[in-house]
Amino acid sequence: MQQNSRIVAITGASGAVYGLRLIEVLLKGGDDVSIIISPSGFLVLEQETDLRLKGNSVAIAKGLKKYFGRTKGLLTCYPSDDISSHLSSGSSSPRDMIVCPCSMGTLARISCGISGNLIERAADVVLKEKGRLILVPRETPLNQIHLENMLKLSRIGAHIIPAMPGFYHKPKKMEDLVDFVVGKVLDALGIENKMYKRWEP
Numbered sequence: 001m002q003q004n005s006r007i008v009a010i011t012g013a014s015g016a017v018y019g020l021r022l023i024e025v026l027l028k029g030g031d032d033v034s035i036i037i038s039p040s041g042f043l044v045l046e047q048e049t050d051l052r053l054k055g056n057s058v059a060i061a062k063g064l065k066k067y068f069g070r071t072k073g074l075l076t077c078y079p080s081d082d083i084s085s086h087l088s089s090g091s092s093s094p095r096d097m098i099v100c101p102c103s104m105g106t107l108a109r110i111s112c113g114i115s116g117n118l119i120e121r122a123a124d125v126v127l128k129e130k131g132r133l134i135l136v137p138r139e140t141p142l143n144q145i146h147l148e149n150m151l152k153l154s155r156i157g158a159h160i161i162p163a164m165p166g167f168y169h170k171p172k173k174m175e176d177l178v179d180f181v182v183g184k185v186l187d188a189l190g191i192e193n194k195m196y197k198r199w200e201p
């Protein structure tokens with residue numbers, strides 16, 4: 001279990017770019033990243049980006065490596081149905097996991113401990129091992145089920161960092177908005193960063 005090893009899951013909420021940028025920054029900073037993408041995550045990723053990821057997890061890892069270019073950290077991809085992966089086990093899984101973006105479906109299933117796929121199981125493991133689970137939900141408007149699920153997860157220690165970029169840093173382009181949200185995730189991980197200009201009164 002290495003200190004600089006993290007799990008990043010991309011689910012089928014809008015905002016795949018947040019997940020991609022987060023993975024890129026972690027890898028370039030020297031973290032090893034285990035990536036899990038849900039089937040809906042792939043679908044939305046195709047809708048929202050020019051990235052086309054096809055084939056098994058080795059081919060997908062290859063596609064992502066090409067997309068990110070040279071990085072210090074190692075990238076590994078896991079199929080979301082690979083429940084026998086080491087990410088499923090409290091004895092060998094990393095202690096930090098970020099679901100970015102996080103769909104309301106995955107959030108609901110994590111909040112109920114469903115563990116029906118590798119994303120949900122890995123999140124369940126991080127919670128039971130008292131690691132850091134960071135969820136980046138994206139939905140609007142929110143219904144009471146969404147709000148209650150977020151409250152439940154927050155109460156048991158998960159970080160809820162909604163994909164809600166601020167504007168006080170005067171963003172000039174879309175990348176600035178993405179970096180604001182990713183910067184907030186890095187803050188929660190305790191990683192020093194200059195992803196966004198901090199408020200100076």
Ligand SMILES: Cc1cc2nc3c(=O)[nH]c(=O)nc-3n(C[C@H](O)[C@H](O)[C@H](O)COP(=O)(O)O)c2cc1C
Nearest residue numbers: 011012013014038040041047103104105106138139
């Ligand atoms: C283009 C597109 C955008 C979507 N955006 C959202 C979203 O922002 N938030 C959300 O909770 N679900 C969104 N969904 C629905 C989820 O993809 C759907 O609920 C899916 O079952 C989630 O599966 P997953 O949690 O396993 O990834 C979107 C679906 C599509 C096709």
